[in-house]
Ligand SMILES: [Cu+2]
């Protein structure tokens with residue numbers, strides 16, 4: 096269902112938070128098997144650093160206060176200029192500490208690098224400025240859905256420049272490099288919605304290159320995949336239309352009666368609408384179809400001609416579904432179906 | 434400030450002031466074609482500070498844009514140009530040449546008791562190559578600018594439509610040669626012009642660090658030059674070197690780039706450490722602690738820094754084995770750095786500590802470098818690096834190292850040698866005020882960025898999730914405080930040039946040779962070779978309140 100490429104604007108307005116509740120002071124919540132291990136490495140180095148930083152600053156402040164020069168030309172109190180024992184000590188202690196740091200970092204990295212044998216493969220493609228996920232059944236989607244407690248392996252590629260796929264809540268990141276496949280894996284441990292980002296600069300909309308990550312309860316992932324792969328099998332056209340509108344049109348159109356970039360969809364069907372420079376029309380199936388395929392043919396009075404055409408992007412069946420959905424949007428929100 | 438009247442205790446000796454390098458000849462040509470290392474150093478200083486102003490303006494524009502998520506003042510493309518130009522200017526035009534070419538150029542020959550560098554004309558050529566690089570950067574801005582980031586990653590840099598890419602790459606190429614020539618000059622000078630009596634282990638530590646820096650400049654910069662040349666050729670002729678679509682390998686570019694650019698971090702920080710190793714003992718009036726360890730750690734850092742470049746590529750897809758080796762090697766650099774910090778602290782102990790402006794910057798350096806270095810430990814650990822790479826944690830970390838350390842040390846050095854360079858004293862009180870702004874502003878700007886990074890905000894983001902707005906606004910306010918600090922500094926330093934009190938030869942009580950010649954020095958620095966002693970032995974220097982400077986007890990006051 097390639098035609099479900101969502102509207103980026105629509106996506107941005109409804110994305111989950113980058114750092115939802117449940118994190119620690121320095122880290123976002125832990126939602127994958129790696130997170131606890133990475134955080135342990137982080138906090139180990141953190142406390143060692145805090146110790147040394149406090150030590151350095153405390154010594155400095157103490158020396159400055161204690162040995163402050165009161166009159167210009169005053170002589171120093173002590174004359175020590177070297178001490179092999181001291182210097183060897185402060186070479187060896189940091190050396191031991193950094194070897195430990197290296198080791199814990201290495202151990203965590205090995206876990207990140209080696210997926211278990213029976214992981215589920217999802218292909219991830221980066222392209223300015225959108226992530227696309229190809230599921231084992233061949234379905235393409237712009238959201239990453241995974242079942243909880245299942246190892247998932249992502250195989251990354253890029254169609255243009257280098258991007259980097261990053262899910263902070265999972266503590267994973269890998270570059271998507273054109274011309275090669277990079278791999279990463281994770282095992283989600285907490286249901287909910289998370290955010291995937293691009294963390295390698297890739298141009299104008301680099302910072303909007305985000306995707307929703309959904310971790311499902313056991314069993315619900317399969318349901319989601321069958322639904323989204325062929326929504327008409329399990330849903331009424333109006334329900335599919337609602338999905339399409341929320342993904343593709345909600346950046347510009349609302350369904351609650353408020354005008355946005357474009358007019359609202361609430362209550363337009365069957366009603367008269369004013370057209371710039373032309374007689375007004377009654378909104379019917381043909382008018383909606385025309386608005387989707389050749390938006391510039393009739394511009395609604397009071398709005399700009401900015402709606403893109405969806406010709407070639409929405410199948411006939413999908414356009415029909417949208418029309419069916421719009422029919423259900425009667426004037427008052429209470430009467431509203433799906 | 435006060436004007437000098439004859440009854441002031443600070444009045445210069447009666448009669449005409451002695452001729453110095455500033456007054457020896459006059460006119461623009463006498464500057465543009467000078468081969469006096471001191472004049473070249475002054476031209477560098479002025480040019481570099483001008484570039485710093487430009488880079489700083491871009492920084493403020495970046496921070497202002499980030500006041501809100503989404504658009505604040507400019508669109509995304511413009512923002513991308515701002516951070517690219519900020520980074521490229523600050524790194525290639527300011528930090529890399531900063532301390533060696535401006536301050537080092539001035540003091541290195543004098544510290545050796547020499548009349549000039551080994552190759553004075555080459556020195557002037559280095560300067561003009563710098564100018565050419567700077568001009569090309571401006572041309573790049575005029576020709577449609579650049580939006581690649583200072584790292585110029587392929588294939589973004591070979592495919593972006595902005596027209597400034599080739600000019601800025603050519604500019605950086607020029608700057609590379611400028612840097613190579615300076616390094617060459619310093620190495621030969623230190624080898625050949627050391628005076629009798631100054632063995633390697635009696636050199637001021639600044640010279641050790643400039644020497645180590647020069648080695649890196651000579652060995653690493655050619656790789657950058659070739660890489661950029663290949664990139665230019667690739668962009669112009671569409672050859673397949675790095676571009677995957679044409680059969681090239683984009684990771685090869687990253688390897689080449691970081692093979693230079695990691696050592697470049699130490700090209701920036703080593704001279705800074707050298708400056709700190711001069712300031713700390715002088716303002717403690719106490720011999721530097723552990724001279725040999727500090728000297729050797731400079732060489733160790735220079736050597737290790739060649740073998741760690743892969744730590745910039747832990748998530749790029751390089752093999753696990755390679756990543757592991759680079760992680761291990763990366764930690765090796767932290768040891769000599771830690772050694773230096775502890776040695777500076779030990780130098781303070783039992784000293785006679787004076788908190789003049791240069792020392793304030795040196796102490797700030799120890800704190801900020803401490804934090805910058807410690808946060809590097811997180812990035813060296815593979816598992817933590819995966820989460821932190823490419824986020825604001827990196828941005829904060831390298832600003833603590835490059836601005837908080839390299840630039841702060843350079844500011845310390847400017848304040849330390851200012852009386853020597855200009856022959857004038859600046860106002861201590863204003864100096865301290867500016868310092869407070871710089872120190873608080875810096876930490877307010879960059880500390881919140883650590884938190885943004887650990888919570889997952891990637892760098893180079895024009896639009897950010899709203900939960901990061903508070904941290905971003907703190908950072909922006911911090912950058913404005915920093916700017917205020919720099920404006921105050923510019924005002925009192927300029928004021929001192931025109932109306933400052935004349936500086937004595939040795940205002941701080943330094944024992945390195947530059948404090949033995951007049952302030953400012955005569956064109957040939959010394960009439961007769963100065964006696965060489967231990968550069969950190971302050972025992973025969975006594976304070977003379979009449980001249981407000983230190984004089985050697987062994988010899989009559991100058
Ligand atoms: Cu990106």
Ligand SMILES: [Cu+2]
Pocket residue numbers: 694695698741742744745
């Ligand atoms: Cu590096």
